[in-house]
Amino acid sequence: MPSPAAKTASRRRALTAAGATLLLLGAFWLIALSCATPELGSRLFDAGRVAEALPLLEKAAANGSAPSSHRLGLVLEAGRDAPEDLPRALALFTAAAGRGHVPAMVRAGALARKVAGDDAAALGWYRRAADRGDTAAMAELGIMLFTGQGGTADPGAGMAWLRRAATAGNAQAATALGQALLALAEAGNAANGSPAEAAALFRQAGEAGDPEAQNRLADLYASGTGVARNPAEAARLRRQAADAGYAPAAFALGLMYLSGQGVSAYPLEAARLFERAAGAGHVAAMLRLADMYQAGLGVFRDPARALGLYDAAGAASDQAAGELCRLFAAGPEARRDPNRATRFCAKAAAAGDAGAATLLGLGMVRGRLPGGVGTGTALLSQAAWAGDPEAMYAMALLHLAGKGVSGNPAEAFRWCRLAAEAGLPEAKALLAALSEEEFPSAANLAKAMAFYREAAEAGNVEAGFALGSLLSKGLAGPPDFVAARQWYEKAATAGDPRAQFNLGLMFLTGKGGPASDQEALRWLLEAAKNGDANARCNVASLTLTGRGTPADAREAFRWYRLAAGQGFAQAQAMLAGFYYEGKVVPRDFETALFWLTLASRAPGSDPLLLRAGKAKAVLEKRLAPEQRDRVQERLAAFVPAGFDPEAEKGVLAAVKFLPPSAHGPGFAAKNEAARDVPALPEVGKTDPKALF
Numbered sequence: 001m002p003s004p005a006a007k008t009a010s011r012r013r014a015l016t017a018a019g020a021t022l023l024l025l026g027a028f029w030l031i032a033l034s035c036a037t038p039e040l041g042s043r044l045f046d047a048g049r050v051a052e053a054l055p056l057l058e059k060a061a062a063n064g065s066a067p068s069s070h071r072l073g074l075v076l077e078a079g080r081d082a083p084e085d086l087p088r089a090l091a092l093f094t095a096a097a098g099r100g101h102v103p104a105m106v107r108a109g110a111l112a113r114k115v116a117g118d119d120a121a122a123l124g125w126y127r128r129a130a131d132r133g134d135t136a137a138m139a140e141l142g143i144m145l146f147t148g149q150g151g152t153a154d155p156g157a158g159m160a161w162l163r164r165a166a167t168a169g170n171a172q173a174a175t176a177l178g179q180a181l182l183a184l185a186e187a188g189n190a191a192n193g194s195p196a197e198a199a200a201l202f203r204q205a206g207e208a209g210d211p212e213a214q215n216r217l218a219d220l221y222a223s224g225t226g227v228a229r230n231p232a233e234a235a236r237l238r239r240q241a242a243d244a245g246y247a248p249a250a251f252a253l254g255l256m257y258l259s260g261q262g263v264s265a266y267p268l269e270a271a272r273l274f275e276r277a278a279g280a281g282h283v284a285a286m287l288r289l290a291d292m293y294q295a296g297l298g299v300f301r302d303p304a305r306a307l308g309l310y311d312a313a314g315a316a317s318d319q320a321a322g323e324l325c326r327l328f329a330a331g332p333e334a335r336r337d338p339n340r341a342t343r344f345c346a347k348a349a350a351a352g353d354a355g356a357a358t359l360l361g362l363g364m365v366r367g368r369l370p371g372g373v374g375t376g377t378a379l380l381s382q383a384a385w386a387g388d389p390e391a392m393y394a395m396a397l398l399h400l401a402g403k404g405v406s407g408n409p410a411e412a413f414r415w416c417r418l419a420a421e422a423g424l425p426e427a428k429a430l431l432a433a434l435s436e437e438e439f440p441s442a443a444n445l446a447k448a449m450a451f452y453r454e455a456a457e458a459g460n461v462e463a464g465f466a467l468g469s470l471l472s473k474g475l476a477g478p479p480d481f482v483a484a485r486q487w488y489e490k491a492a493t494a495g496d497p498r499a500q501f502n503l504g505l506m507f508l509t510g511k512g513g514p515a516s517d518q519e520a521l522r523w524l525l526e527a528a529k530n531g532d533a534n535a536r537c538n539v540a541s542l543t544l545t546g547r548g549t550p551a552d553a554r555e556a557f558r559w560y561r562l563a564a565g566q567g568f569a570q571a572q573a574m575l576a577g578f579y580y581e582g583k584v585v586p587r588d589f590e591t592a593l594f595w596l597t598l599a600s601r602a603p604g605s606d607p608l609l610l611r612a613g614k615a616k617a618v619l620e621k622r623l624a625p626e627q628r629d630r631v632q633e634r635l636a637a638f639v640p641a642g643f644d645p646e647a648e649k650g651v652l653a654a655v656k657f658l659p660p661s662a663h664g665p666g667f668a669a670k671n672e673a674a675r676d677v678p679a680l681p682e683v684g685k686t687d688p689k690a691l692f
Helices: 004-046 050-062 066-078 086-098 102-114 119-131 135-147 155-167 171-186 195-207 211-223 231-243 247-259 267-279 283-295 303-316 318-330 338-350 354-365 372-385 389-401 409-421 425-437 442-457 461-473 481-493 497-509 517-529 533-545 553-565 569-581 589-599 607-622 625-637 645-653
Strands: none
Touching (some): 004 050, 004 066, 066 086, 086 102, 086 119, 102 119, 102 135, 119 135, 135 171, 155 171, 155 195, 171 195, 195 211, 211 247, 231 247, 267 283, 283 303, 283 318, 303 318, 318 338, 354 372, 354 389, 372 389, 389 425, 409 442, 425 442, 442 461, 442 481, 461 481, 461 497, 497 517, 533 553, 533 569, 553 569, 569 589, 589 607, 589 625
16 A cells, blocks of 8 residues: 555646646647637638638738648739739739749739739749649740740740640640631741641540630631631520620631521621620721721721720720721821811820821921821931831921921932832832932942832832833833833723823823734723823824724714813814814804913924914904904913813713704904915814823
8 A cells, every 4th residue: 555655646646637738738829829810810811701711811821831821812803802912912823833832922913914024033933833733833834835934935834734734634734725726827937837636636625615725616616727617606605605605716706797607697687796806805807897887887886886896996996096097097088187186196106106207297297187287307317317208208208308307318228129129019119209309329329220120020010110110211222112012002992091191191002012003092991981081182083094993984083072171282273173063063263262372372493283273363353353352361261270070071961063064153243254275174084192
């Protein structure tokens, strides 16, 4: 039996053990209590009770909790349950990522690019997370490596990461890998780029619910790339992606409803889809919807609504501002708007759009846009130094005109040469003209021929005509009528009236090829229809004499009348003969004197005009004073007409033709005879070649 002393020692040992146990339990309780706050904040956050979680997350993040730092960063990044604070969110993600929190690494990479513009740092965070198996990081890392963002491009490594993530089921990676395969295939890298595999990847991601992949797959079905062409399937996929809220798909489907590709054409549905995409900020949809409101296509015409959409698109996108700059500054006359042109051109120019700066500068120089010649010239100079060919060409013209800059032909030549070297056909034509006219020499004429040829081969009609002229005149070597005729024909076919006229003469005379009255008349008639007075006079002569067409005095009179009204002296002389003879129109000596007087004002050595002068001198003596006075009144009021097809219809409608053998009034009664008036050329025997 234990002694009392032993019992006392045993009790003391038991109490000591119990105390130690209580101390350990207390320590564990304190530790658990200290950990309860971050766990509770995270649980509340994950349950969607963000407002309750915020103070707990703040406290835990301050104590270094990586999960709490990550969640708090998500709140500040989203800006819904607390004010948006991206710099602090980046700091929280970076702190959590530094403690090995993988999801925070992914967000740190995203905000490193968005907030700090630091692609290299983003690449580092994505790589660390990818190495730990995060598929979202693999996708981002693969995209950056493939495109070379954050360092040197490594397409092979980028595709390897994308393939690894796609295999693990990441839809973003599958979509990105499909786009990479398409890009390689389009670049001609068939070994590494397969449209069929891209289609399979888009299908995989689309079935996982990725609307971008659905829209990409629709692109392939619409074009028949990697899959059999199936516009209806493309429309179905776009509808699926659009219904998921993907604005690019809504826009693309709207285009299909406009064109009737894969669906029945239905502009109203197109407008609805564009409206949906525009509401989501899709700039191209805003522009297309604005066009529809402007035209009243699929919607009631509403120009004010159209302008509102144009304004929104231009404010949202520098590229759209550039497009609108071109619309409002250089589009159809009815659409031009100086205020909007100035605003959008200035915005696009500030973003580096040299073409917009050129349009803004030209508008100012021409007085169509506010700003003045000085500001406009400065803009054009800036755009020219930035390499815009149109601006270079404009600077050449300004130096030639001495407008806004000192008139300096050498500087004009320099800018024109730079614009020509940049491929601008108009600049090549002007450079040739400068070589020919401003700096004439045998060497420069040869250069002019070369410049004209380059511009003409690039489609510049003016240069084609000029090249034909140089070749036919033999100014830079022996005349080459065959080549001249070929260039005249190209320019004539493109609608140049001078080339049409010269080509007609070459067919008439047989220069450079076989002669043909029919072809001569055809080309001269084209020039005549385009307002060329010389061509009109020649068409009249050919028609009068029956060359290339049955003789028709009335049709000849019409062409003479139009050319005479334009101030063409030979046509005026021939018209006087008609009125003097009185066989086609009523005889009218006053009108004959009127046209004779105009025709003989500057006869030179032209035989027809010299005869007209002699006839005029005698005829005016035979007319009564009141008749001569009326003629003088008509002469004082005469102004040569410009080319105005509508006005010319009225002129011809006023002509009164006579039936065969009819005669109209001539001299006043007391001067009935006109025996001493020298004979004018008989209109039925005129030689059209005499007018060339």
